[in-house]
Amino acid sequence: MGKKILIVEDNDDDLFIIKRYLSGAGYNEVVVARDVKEGLDKAEQEKPDLVISDTLLPDGNGFEVCQRVRQKHGAENPKIIIMTGSIDAVDAVKARKMGADDYCAKTSDCGIIMDAVKKLI
Amino acid sequence: MEIKDGPGEDLVKEIESLKSKCEKAQAELKATKEELEVQAWGLNKTNEAIKVLYKELENKNRELKKLDDMKNEFINTVSHELRTPLTTIREVIAQFLEGILGETTSEQKEFLRICLEDVDRLKRLIDDLLDTSKLESGKFSLVMEWVDIAGLAKGVIDSFSPRARVRNLEIKKDLPGIKLMAYADRDTIVRVFTNLIANAFKFTDTGHIEISVADKPEYIECFVSDTGKGISEEDLPKVFTKFQQFGRREDVKEKGTGLGLSIVKNIIDLHKGKIWVESKLNTGTKFTFILPKSSQG
Numbered sequence: 062m063g064k065k066i067l068i069v070e071d072n073d074d075d076l077f078i079i080k081r082y083l084s085g086a087g088y089n090e091v092v093v094a095r096d097v098k099e100g101l102d103k104a105e106q107e108k109p110d111l112v113i114s115d116t117l118l119p120d121g122n123g124f125e126v127c128q129r130v131r132q133k134h135g136a137e138n139p140k141i142i143i144m145t146g147s148i149d150a151v152d153a154v155k156a157r158k159m160g161a162d163d164y165c166a167k168t169s170d171c172g173i174i175m176d177a178v179k180k181l182i
Numbered sequence: 183m184e185i186k187d188g189p190g191e192d193l194v195k196e197i198e199s200l201k202s203k204c205e206k207a208q209a210e211l212k213a214t215k216e217e218l219e220v221q222a223w224g225l226n227k228t229n230e231a232i233k234v235l236y237k238e239l240e241n242k243n244r245e246l247k248k249l250d251d252m253k254n255e256f257i258n259t260v261s262h263e264l265r266t267p268l269t270t271i272r273e274v275i276a277q278f279l280e281g282i283l284g285e286t287t288s289e290q291k292e293f294l295r296i297c298l299e300d301v302d303r304l305k306r307l308i309d310d311l312l313d314t315s316k317l318e319s320g321k322f323s324l325v326m327e328w329v330d331i332a333g334l335a336k337g338v339i340d341s342f343s344p345r346a347r348v349r350n351l352e353i354k355k356d357l358p359g360i361k362l363m364a365y366a367d368r369d370t371i372v373r374v375f376t377n378l379i380a381n382a383f384k385f386t387d388t389g390h391i392e393i394s395v396a397d398k399p400e401y402i403e404c405f406v407s408d409t410g411k412g413i414s415e416e417d418l419p420k421v422f423t424k425f426q427q428f429g430r431r432e433d434v435k436e437k438g439t440g441l442g443l444s445i446v447k448n449i450i451d452l453h454k455g456k457i458w459v460e461s462k463l464n465t466g467t468k469f470t471f472i473l474p475k476s477s478q479g
């Protein structure tokens with residue numbers, strides 16, 4: 062497949078589950094960042110095809126990650142998914158306006174996120 | 183001839199201005215449409231996620247329910263298996279005590295009596311567990327008939343009078359001289375009175391225990407009150423929850439499991455009645471319940 066994915070997530074449990082489902086679907090090139098700053102650095106160094114970011118991060122939020130990645134790397138690539146544990150229509154709109162390609166709820170089988178990933182890359 | 187181009191020029195200007203207004207309006211419309219599309223997209227995303235999450239919850243719920251059923255099934259089986267040998271043991275001890283199985287010394291009799299008490303306690307505990315699991319799995323079925331609640335209460339109270347004498351506690355009863363009929367399950371209502379009065383005895387050292395049965399237009403109102411150690415305000419909301427017991431246990435002679443009141447509450451609920459409690463620490467406790475005369479009404 063050869064697609065590289067950057068996950069920006071601070072929660073160990075969530076991270077573990079998402080990584081498991083991604084590798085289960087054949088996405089083996091996964092890079093992890095634990096906060097906004099690390100996320101932006103890795104987006105620069107690793108040139109991922111897709112960024113999946115949590116909404117709430119220790120030093121900021123996923124919308125920031127999204128906005129700044131778009132400012133730096135343009136509107137097309139990388140693809141960006143904002144994921145959240147507490148879905149909210151206002152947040153969904155915000156994500157879209159910041160240039161996210163999708164906004165997904167975390168579920169126990171990561172079904173919604175995995176569908177979005179397969180659609181985008 | 184002079185051609186007046188004045189009006190023509192005005193017209194062109196007006197058309198120009200109209201055109202620009204139109205373009206502006208169109209741009210605004212387009213922006214609004216885009217905004218609406220984004221909003222709709224957001225709503226749609228949220229909707230879909232809620233649907234998935236709801237399904238997930240439903241599945242979890244079903245799993246929990248299944249586990250709960252398994253637990254009840256387990257308690258049911260174990261209780262039955264425990265009860266059968268216990269009945270045999272009880273019968274043998276009783277026959278020894280009665281001298282049917284040969285002579286026993288008074289010292290041996292004393293030990294046998296202790297055994298019998300413990301066996302009875304164990305049996306009560308198993309019955310409580312069995313009933314709780316039946317009540318929880320909805321398998322508890324009432325045998326409804328017209329029952330004289332006043333007479334029933336008197337019977338239960340009388341069975342406690344030896345205990346009142348030993349404990350030096352006065353039983354006050356306020357029963358009507360006439361029958362008070364309700365459509366109810368006799369055995370379970372006996373259980374309600376027995377459990378409440380047993381609690382009153384268990385948690386009262388001095389004073390009295392009062393039992394009242396009174397006629398009201400639609401229902402029968404009963405209470406069991408005592409002058410015992412009471413229940414703190416903090417613990418009061420938890421009294422009907424199973425396995426809840428409060429205060430120091432060392433000063434209570436007859437230990438229990440905390441199932442009594444949860445069974446009482448379940449029984450009253452099944453009769454479409456109500457039960458509530460008032461209490462003051464170190465002063466006393468009063469349990470009141472009402473039973474509809476006819477639960478269909």
Ligand SMILES: Nc1ncnc2c1ncn2[C@@H]1O[C@H](COP(=O)(O)OP(=O)(O)OP(=O)(O)O)[C@@H](O)[C@H]1O
Pocket residue numbers: 310377381382384385408410411412413421426427428429437438439440441442443444467
């Ligand atoms: N009349 C009362 N006065 C003071 N405390 C009471 C009274 N009735 C109940 N309680 C408190 O509520 C708790 C729960 O009562 P419940 O009848 O459910 O359990 P139990 O009597 O401890 O055990 P079991 O009835 O299963 O033998 C008791 O342990 C006691 O702390």
Ligand SMILES: [Mg+2]
Pocket residue numbers: 377380381438441442443
């Ligand atoms: Mg009790």
